[in-house]
Amino acid sequence: MIERDVFHLRLKNMEIQAERLLDSRLSTRPIAIISSPHQNGTILSLSNEAKEEGLVIGMKVSLVRKMSQGTQLLTYNHSLYERINHYVFQSLSSFTPVIEPRGINEFFLDMNGMQAIKGDVQNTGLSIIEKIQKKTSLSGVIGISNNKLISRIVTAVVSDPIHAVRIGQESRFLSPLSPSVLPVTQEKDIHRMLKFLLINSVGQIQSMMRYLDDCHILFGVHSNSLDKESRGYDITPVRPPQRKDHIMEQIIIPYDTNDESIVLSMVKDISEKIAFQLRQRKQIANRVRLEIHYADGHRSHRVGSFNSIDDCHVTKICKNLFQSANKRRNRIRSILLDIWEFCSYVEQINLFNTKRSRAISISAAIDDIRSKYGFKSIQNADVLQALISN
Amino acid sequence: MFVHLNIHSVYSAMKGLIPLSEIINQAKEYSMNTLALTDINGLWGFIRFVQHCKDSGIKPIAGTNLITEKQEILILVENQHGYDNLCRIISAIHDNPKKNITSIVKKYHSGLFILSYDESILKVLQHFIPDTHLFIELRPGVQESTIHRLANKLKLDVIATGDVYFMKKIDHRFHMILRAVDCNTTFEKLKKLEYKSEHHWFRNEKEMIRIFPNSLEALNNSKYLAERCKTDWSFINTVFPGLSLKKTYHANKQLKNEVYKGARKRYGFIDGQIRSRIQYELAVINQKGFAPYFIIVKDIVDKSRATIGRGSAAASIVSYCLFITQVDPLKYRLYFERFIHPEREDMPDIDIDFPWDERDEILNYVFNKYGKDRTAMVANHVFLRPRSAIREVGKVYGLSNEEIKSITKRIGWHSSYQNMKYWIHNDPRFSNVELDETIDKVLKDSEKIIGVLHHLSVHPGGMIIVPDEIRKYVPVLRTPKGVQIVEWEKDQVEDSGLLKIDILGNRSLSVVRDTIRHVNFNDYVLQKKYLNYHEIHSVTDEKTRELISRGKTMGVFYIESPASRQLLAKAGMVDFEHVVIYSSIIRPAANRYIDLMLSRIHGGDWKLIHPDLHFLRESYGIIVYEEQVSMTVMTMAGLSYSEAEALRKSINRSSMKHMISSWEERFTRKALDRGYSKTIISEVWSMIVSFVGYSFCKPHSASYAMLSFTCAYLKAHFPAEFLAAVISNQGGYYSSYAYMSEARRFGIRILHPDINNSHHSWFGKKDQIQMGFMSIKKLQKKTIELIIDERKAGYFDSLNDFLFRVNLDLSDAMSLTNAGCFKSIAPKMSHQQVAYKIAGFYLQNGSRKLFSSSPFVNDITEDERYHLELDSFGFPISTHPIARYRSMLSDRIKYAKDIHHYFKKSIYLLGMYITKKEIMTRNSQPMEFLTLEDETDIYECVLFPKVFQEFGDLFQWESSFIIRGIIEKSFGVCIVKIEKVASLQKWVHRINQAHAL
Numbered sequence A: 001m002i003e004r005d006v007f008h009l010r011l012k013n014m015e016i017q018a019e020r021l022l023d024s025r026l027s028t029r030p031i032a033i034i035s036s037p038h039q040n041g042t043i044l045s046l047s048n049e050a051k052e053e054g055l056v057i058g059m060k061v062s063l064v065r066k067m068s069q070g071t072q073l074l075t076y077n078h079s080l081y082e083r084i085n086h087y088v089f090q091s092l093s094s095f096t097p098v099i100e101p102r103g104i105n106e107f108f109l110d111m112n113g114m115q116a117i118k119g120d121v122q123n124t125g126l127s128i129i130e131k132i133q134k135k136t137s138l139s140g141v142i143g144i145s146n147n148k149l150i151s152r153i154v155t156a157v158v159s160d161p162i163h164a165v166r167i168g169q170e171s172r173f174l175s176p177l178s179p180s181v182l183p184v185t186q187e188k189d190i191h192r193m194l195k196f197l198l199i200n201s202v203g204q205i206q207s208m209m210r211y212l213d214d215c216h217i218l219f220g221v222h223s224n225s226l227d228k229e230s231r232g233y234d235i236t237p238v239r240p241p242q243r244k245d246h247i248m249e250q251i252i253i254p255y256d257t258n259d260e261s262i263v264l265s266m267v268k269d270i271s272e273k274i275a276f277q278l279r280q281r282k283q284i285a286n287r288v289r290l291e292i293h294y295a296d297g298h299r300s301h302r303v304g305s306f307n308s309i310d311d312c313h314v315t316k317i318c319k320n321l322f323q324s325a326n327k328r329r330n331r332i333r334s335i336l337l338d339i340w341e342f343c344s345y346v347e348q349i350n351l352f353n354t355k356r357s358r359a360i361s362i363s364a365a366i367d368d369i370r371s372k373y374g375f376k377s378i379q380n381a382d383v384l385q386a387l388i389s390n
Numbered sequence B: 001m002f003v004h005l006n007i008h009s010v011y012s013a014m015k016g017l018i019p020l021s022e023i024i025n026q027a028k029e030y031s032m033n034t035l036a037l038t039d040i041n042g043l044w045g046f047i048r049f050v051q052h053c054k055d056s057g058i059k060p061i062a063g064t065n066l067i068t069e070k071q072e073i074l075i076l077v078e079n080q081h082g083y084d085n086l087c088r089i090i091s092a093i094h095d096n097p098k099k100n101i102t103s104i105v106k107k108y109h110s111g112l113f114i115l116s117y118d119e120s121i122l123k124v125l126q127h128f129i130p131d132t133h134l135f136i137e138l139r140p141g142v143q144e145s146t147i148h149r150l151a152n153k154l155k156l157d158v159i160a161t162g163d164v165y166f167m168k169k170i171d172h173r174f175h176m177i178l179r180a181v182d183c184n185t186t187f188e189k190l191k192k193l194e195y196k197s198e199h200h201w202f203r204n205e206k207e208m209i210r211i212f213p214n215s216l217e218a219l220n221n222s223k224y225l226a227e228r229c230k231t232d233w234s235f236i237n238t239v240f241p242g243l244s245l246k247k248t249y250h251a252n253k254q255l256k257n258e259v260y261k262g263a264r265k266r267y268g269f270i271d272g273q274i275r276s277r278i279q280y281e282l283a284v285i286n287q288k289g290f291a292p293y294f295i296i297v298k299d300i301v302d303k304s305r306a307t308i309g310r311g312s313a314a315a316s317i318v319s320y321c322l323f324i325t326q327v328d329p330l331k332y333r334l335y336f337e338r339f340i341h342p343e344r345e346d347m348p349d350i351d352i353d354f355p356w357d358e359r360d361e362i363l364n365y366v367f368n369k370y371g372k373d374r375t376a377m378v379a380n381h382v383f384l385r386p387r388s389a390i391r392e393v394g395k396v397y398g399l400s401n402e403e404i405k406s407i408t409k410r411i412g413w414h415s416s417y418q419n420m421k422y423w424i425h426n427d428p429r430f431s432n433v434e435l436d437e438t439i440d441k442v443l444k445d446s447e448k449i450i451g452v453l454h455h456l457s458v459h460p461g462g463m464i465i466v467p468d469e470i471r472k473y474v475p476v477l478r479t480p481k482g483v484q485i486v487e488w489e490k491d492q493v494e495d496s497g498l499l500k501i502d503i504l505g506n507r508s509l510s511v512v513r514d515t516i517r518h519v520n521f522n523d524y525v526l527q528k529k530y531l532n533y534h535e536i537h538s539v540t541d542e543k544t545r546e547l548i549s550r551g552k553t554m555g556v557f558y559i560e561s562p563a564s565r566q567l568l569a570k571a572g573m574v575d576f577e578h579v580v581i582y583s584s585i586i587r588p589a590a591n592r593y594i595d596l597m598l599s600r601i602h603g604g605d606w607k608l609i610h611p612d613l614h615f616l617r618e619s620y621g622i623i624v625y626e627e628q629v630s631m632t633v634m635t636m637a638g639l640s641y642s643e644a645e646a647l648r649k650s651i652n653r654s655s656m657k658h659m660i661s662s663w664e665e666r667f668t669r670k671a672l673d674r675g676y677s678k679t680i681i682s683e684v685w686s687m688i689v690s691f692v693g694y695s696f697c698k699p700h701s702a703s704y705a706m707l708s709f710t711c712a713y714l715k716a717h718f719p720a721e722f723l724a725a726v727i728s729n730q731g732g733y734y735s736s737y738a739y740m741s742e743a744r745r746f747g748i749r750i751l752h753p754d755i756n757n758s759h760h761s762w763f764g765k766k767d768q769i770q771m772g773f774m775s776i777k778k779l780q781k782k783t784i785e786l787i788i789d790e791r792k793a794g795y796f797d798s799l800n801d802f803l804f805r806v807n808l809d810l811s812d813a814m815s816l817t818n819a820g821c822f823k824s825i826a827p828k829m830s831h832q833q834v835a836y837k838i839a840g841f842y843l844q845n846g847s848r849k850l851f852s853s854s855p856f857v858n859d860i861t862e863d864e865r866y867h868l869e870l871d872s873f874g875f876p877i878s879t880h881p882i883a884r885y886r887s888m889l890s891d892r893i894k895y896a897k898d899i900h901h902y903f904k905k906s907i908y909l910l911g912m913y914i915t916k917k918e919i920m921t922r923n924s925q926p927m928e929f930l931t932l933e934d935e936t937d938i939y940e941c942v943l944f945p946k947v948f949q950e951f952g953d954l955f956q957w958e959s960s961f962i963i964r965g966i967i968e969k970s971f972g973v974c975i976v977k978i979e980k981v982a983s984l985q986k987w988v989h990r991i992n993q994a995h996a997l
Helices: A014-022 A049-052 A061-067 A079-092 A115-118 A120-138 A148-157 A172-174 A188-198 A201-210 A212-231 A260-281 A311-325 A355-373 A381-389 B018-031 B044-054 B078-093 B101-107 B119-125 B142-153 B171-180 B205-211 B216-228 B245-267 B272-288 B293-303 B313-314 B317-321 B359-370 B386-396 B400-410 B420-426 B436-447 B491-496 B505-522 B542-549 B562-571 B576-585 B590-599 B611-619 B626-637 B643-652 B654-673 B678-689 B699-719 B718-727 B736-747 B779-791 B799-805 B812-820 B831-842 B864-871 B894-902 B945-956 B982-995
Strands: A006-010 A029-036 A044-046 A072-073 A099-102 A106-110 A143-146 A163-165 A244-257 A285-296 A299-304 A330-343 B034-037 B057-065 B073-075 B112-116 B134-138 B158-160 B308-310 B350-355 B375-383 B453-465 B476-478 B484-489 B501-506 B749-750 B764-765 B768-770 B908-918 B926-933 B938-943 B959-970 B972-981
Touching: A006 A061, A006 A148, A006 A330, A014 A029, A014 A079, A014 A163, A029 A049, A029 A061, A044 A049, A044 A355, A049 A330, A049 B945, A061 A072, A061 B073, A061 B400, A061 B491, A061 B945, A079 A099, A079 A106, A079 A120, A120 A143, A120 A163, A143 A148, A148 A172, A172 A201, A172 A212, A172 B643, A188 A212, A188 B812, A188 B831, A201 A212, A201 A299, A201 B112, A201 B562, A201 B736, A244 A260, A260 A285, A260 A311, A260 A330, A260 A355, A260 B505, A285 A311, A285 B576, A299 A311, A299 B945, A311 A355, A311 B034, A355 B073, A355 B678, B018 B034, B018 B812, B034 B044, B034 B216, B044 B491, B044 B590, B057 B112, B073 B078, B073 B101, B078 B101, B112 B119, B112 B626, B119 B134, B119 B142, B134 B142, B134 B216, B142 B158, B158 B216, B171 B386, B205 B216, B216 B272, B216 B654, B245 B272, B245 B293, B245 B317, B272 B317, B272 B864, B293 B501, B308 B313, B313 B317, B313 B576, B313 B699, B350 B505, B359 B375, B359 B453, B359 B501, B400 B436, B420 B436, B420 B699, B453 B484, B453 B491, B484 B491, B491 B501, B501 B505, B505 B699, B505 B718, B505 B926, B542 B562, B542 B699, B562 B576, B562 B590, B562 B908, B562 B926, B562 B972, B576 B590, B576 B611, B576 B699, B611 B626, B626 B643, B626 B678, B654 B678, B699 B718, B718 B736, B718 B764, B718 B768, B736 B908, B768 B831, B799 B831, B812 B831, B894 B938, B894 B972, B908 B938, B908 B945, B938 B945, B959 B982, B972 B982
Parallel strands: A029 A072, A143 A163, B034 B057, B112 B134, B134 B158, B350 B501, B375 B484, B749 B768, B938 B972
Antiparallel strands: A006 A106, A006 A143, A029 A044, A099 A106, A244 A330, A285 A299, A285 A330, B057 B073, B073 B112, B308 B350, B375 B453, B453 B501, B476 B484, B764 B768, B908 B926, B908 B959, B926 B938, B959 B972
16 A cells, blocks of 8 residues: 555634634634525534534524524525635645645645655644644644544534544444444445444444345445445545636626516626626637525526627626526525636627617726726616615 | 596405505595405405404405406406306416416406406407496506597496505505515515506595596596495305205204214113204204205214214214214203204204314215315315515525525414514514514514415315305315315305305324224233224213323323413313313413313302303303303393304404494493493403303314213223323324323333334333334334335244345335344344344345344444433433432432422422413513423423513423422422523533533
């Protein structure tokens, strides 16, 4: 087996920590981060205070509302957590170039060969934790082992800030743990079979694997994975992420509404912002995604593309996407526009005074004003009215 | 001289906004003495409209606004024949809403006036409808000049109408909200064609002239046409199922024979008293032409072994001898006149309960025998209530389900509160709800649409059989499931003279039937003693009385609720007559009379309110039965029989609630005139109003009490068989778990489901109940059938034998394993070993092989067993949920069986949730009655408003509790007045944490 040093950094309760950073009033209150405020939404993350109220992760929002009136329910704030994630990622870059983010609050770090530069792995781990704490005020734990699987399990089950599992000790480390720590047990069939057989520890799986033929029948195609994972065997490398170029604009409507006239004005506002940026870049986007976030946590989206970058065209496309996506009566909280797959755009000079050429000229004139005095210096009346009425 | 000939009420589903009472009041205010109700595609509220009009001295005209996708006409009724045709036309439109209106009208136009503003329709209709019956309608939104041009062209008279949908112009917004609700859209997205313009409000003559200044003649024409319409509606004549003289003659003869035959079976002999009662009843029945109806009911009743006739029919010896009812009216002094009074104009119907699982079969039998031309089910009108109105308007405003539910969950199903915004802002139950501006708007708008007809459903058992064609009496339609229903709900059906038979499903009858079947199947067969439903003498049985007097009536029909059980235990007197009283007095508005009666039963001083009301002596001077209401008002106010019946009906029916105040005024005035004091009158009236919305007549209570006694008899003598049948038939007042606990308290052992011994349902035998396969969650019905079928070839010898004989889905095999079904055929194997073998076997395809060995050795722990049972059945079997915690808690916590030792003391108890009932105090504060149990007994608790406000929410999600409460006694029965409650699980968790520290 090749010896590797794989670190796993887990920012425990990152969402809770982030919300408390944002609003200090929440520091002692019970908080629950929920997937959606809809009755079928569930708790994703909990503060200790909320746990003492009897709440548990996975509990339905409808029940939480009845059980604990004092608990602050916060809808999962993806953009905030993403920003923090990005910042942590940048901070970790000074330790190793090979970092793989996993989800919003986990990072794998390939520290192979770093021992020579940074010294002892335990000390390196400690300095990573300190740096993150200093830069973001978030606390985290680090698991160290020969592979990603074990490192990640370490941070999930061990409460110490740093814990290392030495090579060859993986099987023994896993033996007393619950089977749910193994990723393959998330497979519905595996989970169901383990539950049926009343398997409570990885150790029991390890002994079952002696009857390999039986296990092939019981666990089917997953039996090999289960065998490997139960022994702590994992050879997957740490993969750095690939980033894409995109422009994103989001508008949060000051109060939730399903009044179409107001919402369409908001769509117009952000589509003009997008169009303005595209004209600045002299690019056109082949992909545009409009996403509606409803007040009850539901989302709906449609994807399209732009043929031109004048305000008139971009607004029209965005409005069409909105109308096609908005099939519900529920109130809307925010609208998000994301565009990518850019390519250069050159407007051909039009010899005739057509409607399109007029639109292009108007956009160009407005751009001049906005470039000089800021985007908000000139706005459409209906957008302004909607913003004022809000 | 303008008469409104086109008015839509709340019965124009999700379009009309005006209640009938408001239409009538407005018409009176505008001095209009004739009105036509023209709801869309139906006569949905016509009978009610006629009643309202009669009360206000307004002449009612029948009509409809027939609207299909492409066409629209207005139809008014000229005469009775026209009414028949109108019903046929509407039924035809219900059959096929896309059908051309003109083709239907062509067939059935006689006796009808047709109005339309559409040139193409008028041109077609002109071919077969004379000018005297065809008119051009001038309605708001249509140009006067266009209509006048059309009139000249077609040479037809013009009639002006209001085409009314809402009362005032400002109500247009609420009409739009209704339309948005109906079209499943938002206010802004509502298309123009989907709603009426703001012109369709209720105008007076002057206002009509203002919108049609050049059409005075058209306005006057409305008056002339109104005078030609039928307005003398009367529904006195009952529509019996058989009409011809010959049929009635034969029916009379057949009825007489059947009654005497039945009397000999019932009584064994026919003495003078029986004979004279039969003769009297038969004479009245024959005179009223009621015999064919009895013959039909008898025919239906004969289809089942266990039935019970209820309602006033139980006062008849004829019903008793035909085995329609089960109470001897002679023995229990039930007066035939409550059923059919010689002065009674309308005829009563007969209600029969059947075992719930036989009801559909019976309905099919009736439809097949009498045909769809003559038969239909009664409809239920589902109106928007506060809960549904808030839900629907909330959606229009874009509220999420969660936001809507935060309000609607706290509103009772039948609440009809006015000024909801104020109420919700001030009711303590809503103190935790965030009420923002949008919710305020929703509440305000919801208030305006409450009472609008939302949709129709099928009445659970009301059925009409007419002698000829049902479509001429009332329009009929089909539900999406294909059931033919009439447009009216039961009250309008009754008031229209249509005679209905109520065929209702009753689970307790199935319980009785199954218990008897099991008892006869068990070793009683060997003793050659067969139980027979009609031969159970429960009323005189000591053991039965003892069971009832201790309130041990869980599972017993009608007297099993905590309130009833407590009443029985408090009263102690449980002879048949008293149980009849209790069955009748347990109703929402009569709580204070229950305590009064209990004190009188226990020897408290009392005398009649007035010596004239001597008939109240049998019920301790309290008005308990409906007929006592009638007799009281006849005695004190000198009302006639029919007036007294009308008063009783007004009080009983929510649809006639508006008439209560006028009845009160009349009763008070007349009683004062007859010399009764104001105090007596007021005392009597408050007793009468306690009947609002919910009350029984004595024969009905007696019928129910008889079934209660039968059930109690079975429970007292055959508790295992009885409780097994109660659980198997489901749907009782309590959960299966609660009934299982009750069985344990009767010393009955509960056996896990077993692959060789279990049936589909639970099966009781002597002191044990074998759980049925039906108790295993997620087990498919076809699997149960497969196992039982295979078992006919012989019991399974071993697990291997089962595996090779029964081919199952893995999920079903898992459910059977987790439920412990294989214990008896694999006694030496641990649960894990069985599971390993089962999974390994059923996961193989083709020729399967058994796993030779298993890696598992240990058997499951208690905790694992507990969770397996929870997963499999929804409740634990091997141990009581409370017992798991008992050892971890202090000895100071008492047992439920001992609470009577702690009278007036504050003690701690553990409790598992059984049931609860929230009520409002006289000061409109919510409080709750709660039933809990521990390992030793079941006990009742009360949470007074202050405690309820603090702890009430806990009962919404927790199931096991630790409580501190004071033991109170009322008439010798203990109740725990709760002071504090906590979740038992959390309590134990905290104790464990403290120990760990």
